[in-house]
Amino acid sequence: MNDLVGLIAATQPAEPWDFVADRLAALADAGARAVASGTIGGVRTAPSLGLCTAQEAEAISELLRAQLRERLRKSDQEEWLRRRKWLGFYEGWHAPHLSCARGTLELLPWRSGKPTTALVEHLASGALDGSVSAIELGCGTGENLVCLAGAARAVTGVDIAPVAVVAAQEAITRSRVQNARVLEADLLAPPDELQGAFDFAFDCQTYQCLRQVSIVAAGAAVAGVLRLGGTLLLLTGNADEPEERGPVRLTRRELEDGLVPAGLELVSCDPFFFDETEAYRVQAEERGLARPPRGWRSLWVRVR
């Protein structure tokens, strides 16, 4: 079995890595030193499962033995969607958007490295009066927190991934901002101190992920941090985007069905394009696409 190369075909393009994880682990147990992937029915699987070079195969094999059995057990899909997937993105062992198995913070698929343009525009319009308390849900590496801190009295970032929290704290420290903090917490089981505590919430691509775990809990999570009358600027994927390339694609109806019962009223909802990232750029190049993925930019107010 020294030079065995296993061939895996994934049938679920949305979560191929998860799907094949236990099969990969079984191959590694059997002594496989390299693992490659295929496609089924013409469906392209994640690039990280594409046929690999010897070096990549070695890296994958190493990862398999060291981490897969521990971290990617298929037994608990909810736990995967809720937490482990995010640890994987930030720790570099889940990188379905890369042609090599190992990712880095710089290559997180959604990360532009700059404050999100839609947030910058919202703040530039004078929407916040400087006395507000603001929160970013799923703050990632913290670029938006620093930007928000310039327009709010106090800013809190929340993320479930410890590596993200450290990176966000570093971004805050680097920028010498005094009125921002970051908490490691699960928004689907939020600490009491966050409940009803904020005048403004910003969410870029987090609600769309929370609702994959539970639509009701996701609605409660994003609405629950706002005081009555507080506003939410929400950026999500858009079902009018023809390509599967990261942001979860939702219809406007799905947004309303998820958030209105949670006590939010829709103020506006417009299509927009996410900011360019390295992953989106590579996808666009490979697939001949003109722009980053399409999303919805929506504004909500808590009425109940």
Ligand SMILES: C[S@@+](CC[C@H](N)C(=O)[O-])C[C@H]1O[C@@H](n2cnc3c(N)ncnc32)[C@H](O)[C@@H]1O
């Ligand atoms: C697609 S990323 C977007 C990150 C950031 N908003 C940005 O645009 O750069 C989603 C973020 O939400 C975080 N996240 C996912 N589920 C979460 C949960 N249940 N509680 C807190 N954070 C969560 C992830 O760790 C990740 O940083």
